[in-house]
Amino acid sequence: MENLALKFKACEVFSGLRLPPIPFFIRVDGRGFRKLLTELGFSKPYDVSFAKLMVESAKSVYEGGFNPALIYLFSDELNILFLKENIFSRRLEKIVSVIASLVSSTFSLKLLEIKGVRVKVAFDARAVIVGKEGILDYLIWRQNEAWRNCLNSYAYYSLLSKGLKPQEAHELLKGLKASQLHELIFRETGINVAKVPSWQRKGILIYKEVKVRKGYDPVKKVRVKALRKIIKEDWDPPLFEKEGRVALSKILSNVEI
Secondary structure (H helix, E strand, O other): OHHHHHHHHOOOOOOOOOOOOOOEEEEEEEEOOHHHHHHOOOOOOOOOOHHHHHHHHHHHHHHHHEEEEEEEEEEOOEEEEEEOOOOHHHHHHHHHHHHHHHHHHHHHHHHHHOOOOOOOOOOEEEEOOOOHHHHHHHHHHHHHHHHHHHHHHHHHHHHHOOOOOHHHHHHHHOOOOOOHHHHHHHHHHHHHHHHHHHHHOOOOEEEEEEEEEEEOOOOOOEEEEEOOOOOOOOEOOOOOOHHHHHHHHHHOOOOOO
């Protein structure tokens, strides 16, 4: 029996793969969410109740025993930053599978609460090793993608509202630049995408913030201060390309590096 255990342990081909002791992101994506959200009746192109579901799902990573420095999210994507996470001895296989499971199960439970439906939901997860010097550039990249996603979503659904079929809308939008998408949306709907809610354009940022609580020690008869970390949601995050370095420095100062 012991020989069999050793034999099949050796067949776990990725069990020994460990992340290096430098900052990395775990990127989590929903599987088949466009179809799912349509079937569940969420508003298009954006629905704040869905965004809140994603925020609660992101928070489950903190509640599940992990200690991310921050989580940046948009659409059905979470970008979870770890600085020196040592959980599971940094085993890649364990980290990505447990995080994907936490997010999937939390999303399903919260969906049951607000919609009253039981749906099988799946998220996948991958690791992106960035190093300390690559953190800001990675966030700039994903926030640019959030803006592009915002433009594409508004443009696509504005065309559908005019009677175009999905394939026709996709063909019409193919290759259009950001400025062209912006003009199309305004022409078809009168919406200035630069004025839609910040979270739709820039995403949502979640991190721990240090709060000072004042109290009184009755034994020593002195006033005391206690530091407590709380999870903060920023629905109007900074533009990482312009203000990112200052904002990131402030957030990361609350994390043990």
